[in-house]
Amino acid sequence: MAADLDARVAEWRAALERSATVTPGDADELEEHLRDRVADLERVGLDGEEAFLIAVRRLGATDHITAEFAREHGDRLWKQLVPPAASTTGAKPFTEMLVFAALAVVVIQIARLISDQTWPADWFPRNIAFFVLPVLIAYFVRVRRVPVRVAVVIGAVVAGLAIVVNVYPLSFDAVGPTREAPQSVVLVAGHLFVVLWFVALAAYLGGERWSASRRMDAVRFTGEWIIYYVLIALGGGVLLGLTTLVLMPISDGQVINQVMAWVLPSGAAAATIVAAWLVEAKKSIVENLAPVLTAIFTPLFAVVLVAAAAAYAIAGIGREFDRDLLIVFDVLLVVVVGLVLYGLSARDPLRSTGVMDVVRLVAIVAAVVLDLLVLGSMLARVGEYGLTPNRVAALGLNVLLVVDLVGTAVLGLRGPGPVATGRMARWQTAFLIVFAVWAAFVVLVLPPLFGFA
Amino acid sequence: MNLDKDLVAAMATPLVLAILVGGRNYGYAILKRVHELSDGDIAWTDGMLYPLLHRLERLGHVRADWGVSPEGRRRKYYEITEAGEAALAEHRRQWSAANRTLGGLWGLTSPVSI
Numbered sequence: 001m002a003a004d005l006d007a008r009v010a011e012w013r014a015a016l017e018r019s020a021t022v023t024p025g026d027a028d029e030l031e032e033h034l035r036d037r038v039a040d041l042e043r044v045g046l047d048g049e050e051a052f053l054i055a056v057r058r059l060g061a062t063d064h065i066t067a068e069f070a071r072e073h074g075d076r077l078w079k080q081l082v083p084p085a086a087s088t089t090g091a092k093p094f095t096e097m098l099v100f101a102a103l104a105v106v107v108i109q110i111a112r113l114i115s116d117q118t119w120p121a122d123w124f125p126r127n128i129a130f131f132v133l134p135v136l137i138a139y140f141v142r143v144r145r146v147p148v149r150v151a152v153v154i155g156a157v158v159a160g161l162a163i164v165v166n167v168y169p170l171s172f173d174a175v176g177p178t179r180e181a182p183q184s185v186v187l188v189a190g191h192l193f194v195v196l197w198f199v200a201l202a203a204y205l206g207g208e209r210w211s212a213s214r215r216m217d218a219v220r221f222t223g224e225w226i227i228y229y230v231l232i233a234l235g236g237g238v239l240l241g242l243t244t245l246v247l248m249p250i251s252d253g254q255v256i257n258q259v260m261a262w263v264l265p266s267g268a269a270a271a272t273i274v275a276a277w278l279v280e281a282k283k284s285i286v287e288n289l290a291p292v293l294t295a296i297f298t299p300l301f302a303v304v305l306v307a308a309a310a311a312y313a314i315a316g317i318g319r320e321f322d323r324d325l326l327i328v329f330d331v332l333l334v335v336v337v338g339l340v341l342y343g344l345s346a347r348d349p350l351r352s353t354g355v356m357d358v359v360r361l362v363a364i365v366a367a368v369v370l371d372l373l374v375l376g377s378m379l380a381r382v383g384e385y386g387l388t389p390n391r392v393a394a395l396g397l398n399v400l401l402v403v404d405l406v407g408t409a410v411l412g413l414r415g416p417g418p419v420a421t422g423r424m425a426r427w428q429t430a431f432l433i434v435f436a437v438w439a440a441f442v443v444l445v446l447p448p449l450f451g452f453a
Numbered sequence: 454m455n456l457d458k459d460l461v462a463a464m465a466t467p468l469v470l471a472i473l474v475g476g477r478n479y480g481y482a483i484l485k486r487v488h489e490l491s492d493g494d495i496a497w498t499d500g501m502l503y504p505l506l507h508r509l510e511r512l513g514h515v516r517a518d519w520g521v522s523p524e525g526r527r528r529k530y531y532e533i534t535e536a537g538e539a540a541l542a543e544h545r546r547q548w549s550a551a552n553r554t555l556g557g558l559w560g561l562t563s564p565v566s567i
Contacts, residue, residue, distance in 0.1 A: 039524075
């Protein structure tokens with residue numbers, strides 16, 4: 001009899017666990033409840049079979065339970081979320097992806113061919129983000145079934161950005177015969193990627209309101225997209241390297257350059273779409289990989305940061321205002337923010353404080369201390385050298401990153417446990433909007449402020 | 454008499470918190486307590502209690518830890534926190550206001566027999 005009950009409970013439990021929203025811990029809890037109820041019912045005289053049936057019925061239909069768990073644990077649902085298009089047929093999303101990837105290749109190659117024929121071709125570097133990301137945005141508008149109204153707004157934003165950026169007189173000729181790109185061109189081109197990425201995320205979220213949990217979805221997507229893109233780029237690097245080696249004996253450098261000019265930009269552009277598709281199609285693969293990567297690198301970064309902070313504090317920084325050093329620290333802080341965000345996004349919100357949370361906090365505090373040491377010494381000198389667009393962009397980003405991390409650290413220190421984690425996650429995801437605004441500021445406001453220098 | 458679904462849903466949080474004020478407890482016992490206290494008037498699907506408890510845990514109103522039942526199975530115990538007690542006090546204020554308002558209207562007319 002007891003064995004019979006065990007078998008039926010196991011069957012019931014398996015049905016429950018098929019849903020990714022019920023963890024083994026939850027199933028334990030529900031199973032314990034079920035067995036308690038069965039025992040009570042048996043005590044009042046029901047036989048095992050009846051008791052089990054009634055107990056199951058009182059717990060509720062499994063799909064209702066899993067649905068209710070899904071509402072409470074939206075983050076677990078992420079594993080299951082399938083883009084609406086994928087629910088129709090298996091082959092269609094793949095075809096759509098191929099079409100958009102091909103479109104990305106065509107766009108970048110046409111732009112490249114035109115830029116080869118025109119002189120000066122200073123519009124090409126300035127607009128490079130516009131040759132790649134709008135295709136990705138269009139891809140999301142299609143596969144995420146973005147409502148027309150939202151799609152029009154997104155299109156208008158992209159078009160508006162394109163007009164403004166091209167109306168700005170950021171010509172190479174402005175700096176005379178050196179033919180070096182003015183600072184603003186590089187800044188605008190770089191920050192445009194960031195601005196357009198946020199537009200792409202808006203499309204990715206299907207024009208839904210940016211609630212904290214949806215922003216976290218956007219973070220997960222971005223992180224996983226980067227992992228896939230890097231993996232594809234590594235593979236592409238091997239492919240191109242081997243191609244070069246194979247072609248070398250039978251051709252001159254000119255031919256190899258031609259091949260590269262066709263293959264490299266095409267691959268880089270198409271990979272943006274392929275990576276986006278992979279994130280959706282193969283979600284659970286990287287879902288398992290990203291937390292592992294974060295878990296490996298957070299402690300390593302913590303050690304490096306603590307050591308560096310100590311070394312800088314002892315040695316002191318007698319350096320002059322050095323933009324390159326500042327950029328190094330910007331990159332460092334971006335990596336730390338990424339580790340924190342990614343760690344939080346993959347963290348089970350119900351688990352209590354663990355070693356990882358402490359390590360993460362140590363990394364944040366060390367990064368902030370280190371950066372403040374550098375920033376302090378640089379701010380003292382910035383007056384002597386005056387501000388340029390590059391310095392403003394680098395300093396501004398640095399200040400924002402520090403504010404972000406200090407906020408995270410304060411929230412993390414205020415109290416351990418799931419509530420603090422939730423607060424940290426909300427703060428971090430809310431701060432993303434600040435970064436988006438900053439990137440837009442650098443693209444739109446900074447160049448005119450400095451007379452398009 | 455079974456209470457209306459929406460009313461039960463509105464009561465669920467203060468009810469669970471108030472039961473936990475009486476001490477650390479686990480899901481099945483909480484449900485049994487609800488059943489006793491309401492003479493069976495309040496019945497909800499058992500499975501729905503757990504998402505509610507997990508939500509309260511996420512909000513920091515309760516703390517959970519695993520223990521062992523007398524039968525030797527894993528059992529999750531819940532305990533109210535200070536934040537939970539504060540939330541319960543707020544619920545209580547709101548329910549008193551609702552009670553007072555309706556009681557003021559119903560107290561003057563004939564009491565409804567139950």
